[in-house]
Amino acid sequence: MTPDAETGHPHAPAAATVRAVHDELDERAARLDAEHAQTDLRHRFLLPEGLVHLDGNSLGALPAAVPPVLRRVVQEEWGRDLIDSWNTAGWWDAPGRVGDAIGAVVGAGPGQVVAGDTTTLRLYQALRAAAVLRPEARVLVTDPGSFPTDLYVAHGVAAEVGWRVELADPDAMPVLLADLTARGERVAALAFSHVDYWTGRAWDLPGLVRAAHDAGALAVADLCHSAGAMPVGLDEHDVDLAVGCGYKYLNGGPGAPAYLYVARRHQPQFVNPVPGWHGHADPFAMAGEYAPADGVDRARTGTPPLLSLLALEAALTALDGVDADAVRERSLSLTAFLRECLESLVPGVDVVTPRDDERRGSQLSLRHEHAYGVVRALAERRVVGDFRAPDIVRLGVAAPYLTHADMVTAARAYAAVLADEEHLDPRHERRSTVT
Ligand SMILES: Cc1ncc(COP(=O)(O)O)c(C=O)c1O
Numbered sequence: 001m002t003p004d005a006e007t008g009h010p011h012a013p014a015a016a017t018v019r020a021v022h023d024e025l026d027e028r029a030a031r032l033d034a035e036h037a038q039t040d041l042r043h044r045f046l047l048p049e050g051l052v053h054l055d056g057n058s059l060g061a062l063p064a065a066v067p068p069v070l071r072r073v074v075q076e077e078w079g080r081d082l083i084d085s086w087n088t089a090g091w092w093d094a095p096g097r098v099g100d101a102i103g104a105v106v107g108a109g110p111g112q113v114v115a116g117d118t119t120t121l122r123l124y125q126a127l128r129a130a131a132v133l134r135p136e137a138r139v140l141v142t143d144p145g146s147f148p149t150d151l152y153v154a155h156g157v158a159a160e161v162g163w164r165v166e167l168a169d170p171d172a173m174p175v176l177l178a179d180l181t182a183r184g185e186r187v188a189a190l191a192f193s194h195v196d197y198w199t200g201r202a203w204d205l206p207g208l209v210r211a212a213h214d215a216g217a218l219a220v221a222d223l224c225h226s227a228g229a230m231p232v233g234l235d236e237h238d239v240d241l242a243v244g245c246g247y248k249y250l251n252g253g254p255g256a257p258a259y260l261y262v263a264r265r266h267q268p269q270f271v272n273p274v275p276g277w278h279g280h281a282d283p284f285a286m287a288g289e290y291a292p293a294d295g296v297d298r299a300r301t302g303t304p305p306l307l308s309l310l311a312l313e314a315a316l317t318a319l320d321g322v323d324a325d326a327v328r329e330r331s332l333s334l335t336a337f338l339r340e341c342l343e344s345l346v347p348g349v350d351v352v353t354p355r356d357d358e359r360r361g362s363q364l365s366l367r368h369e370h371a372y373g374v375v376r377a378l379a380e381r382r383v384v385g386d387f388r389a390p391d392i393v394r395l396g397v398a399a400p401y402l403t404h405a406d407m408v409t410a411a412r413a414y415a416a417v418l419a420d421e422e423h424l425d426p427r428h429e430r431r432s433t434v435t
């Protein structure tokens, strides 16, 4: 480094050099945004002016299509037509209809996805159903780095059905499965997240499904961090069961319903461990005995949260006309460019997320000793990411509403926070519940 002409600081780069780096990044951003103009869907979302929302992997932005639909649903369907709306407004069929719309995003043909309930409940259903589909098996393989709710459900179901839980990083799962099989152990299911919530690492979904099937096991995937951000190909890759939430890259809003995919081949044997009346073959017969509906409808439980479900349905239209490959292409460009900006502007930045496109979901996770303070200080600069304990600054990149220019803004803010030590401000000591 040459001494700075203005400050005379011997170790800082010259101001002119710094300005040239910034100019170059701005020019690259403008060029890349022009190249990717086709997939810029920012106009389909209502975001506060000047905010860079890098937290769509926790709560997606509000699609412009949602408020008018909710207004109509509340005023006309609920307010005016009341109970008639179960028939006239298609409320009864909404879980399957919205399920099909989600299916279109994750590569599942119609009739295999049902929307409603929470990811936690959906995973419980999936794993309990796996136990019925693989009655002889005594082992569940899952990732110790899974989102906590997934681990809790895995251990909970294992305790209920008498499985032993084997923990392995998804990269190590195929070897573990082969070992278990060689020892004559029967594995019921391999449960994994397609993209890791903490590192942003994307696992090899087709390879994991193949390994599961080679071991006679089922593949159960959590799509929370991939659905809406990249192609999943549930049917193409022969996934058995999958779950996901509606509030991240599907932009369904806070508490949006989750979903469950049951591959058509498993539906006749799918046993719902929470057999509610909405999943009954003839709900209004009010029969005292449960008889499952045909198809994926048997995975329904009780009355779905209609307002949220219809908000999610409207939200999904924000992705209309842009396929998952196109979203992925934009996402990879944005995350690669964000990394490049950070590496240019923040000396020693520690990016945990893999550099390799194949291995990267749609976020960058940065390790920092004062990650919580960094996240709070960034938020004051109108760049919203989140903190994941113990030391991760998570920057989620929801491609449809973010631009390459936003990536420069975010990296610049990150550099400024650290340079001015804003993250050490005592106001940024950790005290909020939700991070
Ligand atoms: C991978 C993963 N699974 C599950 C959940 C949450 O489950 P639920 O929708 O039941 O809160 C999240 C996020 O909250 C998640 O990231």
Ligand SMILES: Nc1c(O)cccc1C(=O)C[C@H](N)C(=O)O
Residues within 6 Å of the ligand: 057, 058, 059, 147, 197, 224, 434
């Ligand atoms: N589901 C959430 C919630 O109910 C409150 C706050 C955050 C969330 C999230 O979605 C967090 C997210 N699953 C994560 O990857 O950390």
